[in-house]
Amino acid sequence: MKNIRNFCIIAHIDHGKSTLADRLLEWTGTVDKRQMQDQVLDDMDLERERGITIKSHAIQMKYTYEGETYTLNLIDTPGHVDFSYEVSRSIAACEGALLVVDASQGVEAQTISNLYLAIGNDLTIIPVLNKIDLPGAMPEEVSDQIVELIGCKREDIIRASAKEGIGIDEILKAVVMRIPPPQGDPNGKLQALIFDSVFxxxxxxxVIFRVKNGTIRKGDKVKFVATGKEYIADEVGILKLQKEPREQIECGDVGYLISGIKQAREVKVGDTITHVQNPAEAIKGFEDVKPMVFAGIYPVETSEFEDLREAMEKLQLNDASLVWEPETSAALGFGFRCGFLGMLHLEIVQERLEREFDMTVITTVPSVQFKVYTTKGEEKLIQAPSDMPEPVHIEYIEEPFVKVQIITKAEYVGPIITLCMEKRGVIKNQVYLTTDRVELSFEMPLAEIVFDFFDKLKTISRGYASLDYELAGWRESDMVKLDIMLNGDTVDALSAIVHRKKAYEWGKRLCEKLKDLLPRQQFEIAIQAAIGQKVIARETVKALRKNVLAKCYGGDITRKRKLLEKQKKGKKRMRQIGTVEVPQEAFMAVLKLE
Incomplete structure (x- = not known):
């Protein structure tokens, strides 16, 4: 055990974690030249296309130092705020972390939040200053920022360039020297923490796990504590680039287990594996995931509902931060109400459903959770606008607020504060980290952040600002449910819960947008936005009409009037029986309201 080291790499998005992982694997000879490619651990097409890590990956390396061979278990983690749950799970399986900071960008918001996660779990932090070979690198300034952030000595910071392979050996030595070996009792009862699973x-x-106490052998009868299910360990082994079977996985090590589990819901990330004969109690896992954004996902063909359910179950194995439950909608039929960690997460899930499971889905307008207190004194959690009670029964509504940290260059402070004020934010603090870098703290409603806040922030600050947020509790707000009606029928999939001040503006823009998107019918369509019974905006899609007067040349006006009246009657009857088809673009239009 004294020769095992478990560590992860944490950093802000795009600071070079995956490249550093590539170099470490190359240096220790874990991956040979033939198999080597950029971002070797990112095995999803989506990750390669977008150049981001979505899933954390575990891999084992061997490293010889002063005549002794050490086993290093590396877990590469994502950097984007939407995938911070992946990071928290990886941290739970490690004793140390490499904190990677880009020498040209400096410390950014996600660096700080991931660092706090690691410190909260008592990990040993090894600061690494990456990309020192770039012409825009500022090693001295960024070193000062790191010293101020962690309180380490300047000489503790390892200067490296993952691309050029500078400083890789120093990093490996530091991992062996500074990170403590795992603690645990090899002869005790088996306790292993599940931190990932793959279908x-x-x-x-x-199932991918980290053994905290005891040993797990091939053929053992094991039990998952949370679900109470029992299995036989058909195969256990370690994770190299391919899986390598072993006879046993010992205390302190990371490995995988295959026991022919078919049902996705039998595996819970954060569960404990123990022996059936000599069971141990559960390890205190990490807290449950808190979804931030809720949206409905529906199959385009209603008959594909069961296929979608299977796809969601398999996807949930691979992405433990996805939460879902079945729901129905009058406009869209049967589907699922899903909880996501953010808009990027929503986008990735939708794309993975289409690529990996060949499911075409419709996504409704994302919204956040609200708490409604009724006149009877009940408290209700509202995840979809359709769950909202009638306005007369509502005493008041609370919405979730978040603490937002924005780190940016000094010249963009004005526009960023303006943007946050527009989004109903309240500025709490403004700290100059250096003469040119400012940390702004705001309290804002979560509902204002989830749509396009991040995109706008990046646009205003030319990509320099970095954002991080965490929940700060619930506040009372003047929220209303805005309904969209087509010819008097409410389309529940287009409803939204918005602040009263913004309702008129939102309703007007949405009606205008829908007017362009709905195809013209034989009858006219009235598009209305309403709060309760009160209509606040209206647009009309004109009917397609045939010129019935073409055959009347001259003659009496009464003949023309008779033909027009006849046409008018037909249109009226059509409008009563005709239904309005809403194309998928209309549902997406709500997301793109500028």
Whole structure:
């Protein structure tokens, strides 16, 4: 055990974690030249296309130092705020972390929040200053920022360039020297923490775990504590680039387990594996995921509902931060109400459903959770606008607020404060980290952040500002439910819960947008936005009309009037029986309201 080191790499998005992982694997000879490619651990097409890490990946390396061979278990983690749950799970399986900071960008918001996660779990932090070979690198300034942030000595900071392979050996030595070996009792009762799982269509579910106490052998009868299910360990092994079976996985090590589990819901990330004969109690896992954004996902063909359910279950194995439950909608039929960590997460899930499971889905307008207190004194959690009670029964509504940290260059402070004020934000603090870098703290409603706040922030600050947020509790707000009606029928999938001050503006813009998107019918369509019974905006899609007067040349006006009246009657009857088809673009239009 004294020769095992478990560590992860944490950093802000795009500071070079995956490249550093590539170099470490190359240096220790874990991956040979033939298999080597950029971002070797990112095995999803989506990750390669977008150049971001979505899932954390575990891999084992061997490193020889002063005549002794050490086993290093590395977990590469994502950097984007939407995937911070992946990071928290990886941290739970480690004793140390490499904190990577880009020498040209400096310390950014996600660096700080991931660092606090690691410190909260008592990890040993090794600061690494990456990309020192770039012409825009500022090693001295950024070193000062790191010293101020962690309180380490300047000489503790390792200067490296993952691209050029500078400083890689120093990093490996630091991992061996500074990170403590895992603690635990090799002869005690088995306790292993599940921190990831993958669906394999041939062998069932592969569970990835870290042994805290005891040893797990091939053929053992094991039990998952939270679900109470029992299995036989058909195969255990370690994770190299491919899985390598072993006879046993010992205390302190990271490995995988295959036992032919078919049902996705039998594996819970954060669960404990123990022996059936000699069970141990559960390890205190990490807290449950808190979804931030809720949206409905519906199959385009109603008959594909069960296929979508299967796809969601398999996806949830691979992405433990996805939360869902079935729901129905009058406009869209059967589907699921899903909870996501942010808009990027929503986008990735939708794209993965389409690519990996071949499901075409419709996504409704994302919204956040609200608490409604009724006149009877009940408290209700509202996740979708359709759950909202009638306005007469509502005493008051509370919405979630978040603490937002924005780190930016000094010249963009004005526009950023203006943007946050527009989004109903309240500025709490403004700290100059250096003469040119400012940390702004705001309290804002979560509902204002989830749509396009991040995109606007990046646009205003030319990509320099970095954002991080955490929940700060619930506040009372003047929220109303805005309904969209087509010919008097409410389309529940287009409803939204918005602040009263913004309702008129929102309703007007949405009606205008829908007017362009709805195809013209034989009858006219009235598009109305309403709060309760009160209509606040209206647009009309004109009917397609045939010229019935073409055959009347001259003659009496009464003949023309008779033909027009006849046409008018037909249109009226059509409007009563005709239904309005709403195309998928209309549902997406709400997201793109500028």
């Amino acid at each position: 394999n269509s041939f062998r069932g579910i592969e």
